[in-house]
Amino acid sequence: MQGKIIIFSAPSGAGKTTIVRHLVNVLPELSFSISACTRDRRGRSEINGKDYYFITPEEFREKIGQDEFVEWEEVYEGAFYGTLKSEIERIWSEGKHAILDVDVKGGLSVKNFYKDRALSVFVKPPSIEELSKRLVARNTDSASSISSRVFKAKFELSFEDQFDVVIVNENLEEAFAKAEKLVRDFIYPQEPIV
Ligand SMILES: Nc1ncnc2c1ncn2[C@@H]1O[C@H](COP(=O)(O)OP(=O)(O)OP(=O)(O)O)[C@@H](O)[C@H]1O
Numbered sequence: 001m002q003g004k005i006i007i008f009s010a011p012s013g014a015g016k017t018t019i020v021r022h023l024v025n026v027l028p029e030l031s032f033s034i035s036a037c038t039r040d041r042r043g044r045s046e047i048n049g050k051d052y053y054f055i056t057p058e059e060f061r062e063k064i065g066q067d068e069f070v071e072w073e074e075v076y077e078g079a080f081y082g083t084l085k086s087e088i089e090r091i092w093s094e095g096k097h098a099i100l101d102v103d104v105k106g107g108l109s110v111k112n113f114y115k116d117r118a119l120s121v122f123v124k125p126p127s128i129e130e131l132s133k134r135l136v137a138r139n140t141d142s143a144s145s146i147s148s149r150v151f152k153a154k155f156e157l158s159f160e161d162q163f164d165v166v167i168v169n170e171n172l173e174e175a176f177a178k179a180e181k182l183v184r185d186f187i188y189p190q191e192p193i194v
């Protein structure tokens with residue numbers, strides 16, 4: 001089996017993590033690609049080696065120097081995130097396809113790196129107002145962090161055309177169904193009937 005990559009990118013709050021978690025639960029062929037990141041762990045709700053590999057900025061710089069990343073970004077001021085080549089290799093060596101939850105620039109870089117072996121999906125919120133409401137309701141970020149995420153979202157929305165597919169996440173059940181179909185069609189392509 002040739003391992004593939006499924007990339008989910010979106011402005012913060014659009015719902016990509018919710019969709020990716022659902023896909024990992026319903027499709028055992030998929031394995032979540034755990035990114036390296038330099039931000040602090042959110043209390044007990046996050047586990048090192050499950051949600052992220054939490055590393056220091058020095059360790060992150062060392063990995064950049066040793067060319068260990070497919071891509072990396074300073075997603076928010078002072079917070080670095082990166083997709084590790086070793087993580088993708090680990091998933092493929094286990095006979096699974098890698099599913100990624102990365103920011104918009106990172107998603108485009110991963111697609112460019114793996115080309116046809118990758119499917120890039122842009123998750124779009126129904127509106128900026130709804131995105132903002134979701135971030136407030138999620139209750140994980142400060143007011144200033146929410147306003148910088150919403151500000152950045154307006155810019156990120158201009159990249160949707162560069163992705164293979166766009167899913168508008170208005171009704172969550174519909175978004176789950178569309179995402180499931182897209183992923184199944186990508187990992188099990190139909191042979192053309194001759
Ligand atoms: N269709 C939806 N309708 C209403 N709420 C939703 C919908 N989809 C996701 N949510 C909620 O919106 C919030 C943001 O979703 P999620 O954390 O998945 O976003 P995200 O794009 O991964 O954000 P980040 O990049 O910050 O991790 C969560 O509280 C989630 O439960």
Ligand SMILES: Nc1nc2c(ncn2[C@@H]2O[C@H](COP(=O)(O)O)[C@@H](O)[C@H]2O)c(=O)[nH]1
Nearest residue numbers: 012035072073075081082083101102103106
């Ligand atoms: N470019 C990358 N972006 C990544 C990666 N891993 C996660 N992310 C994105 O960062 C933000 C913030 O996440 P949070 O957990 O701090 O709320 C989110 O948009 C993720 O998609 C990565 O390896 N590269």
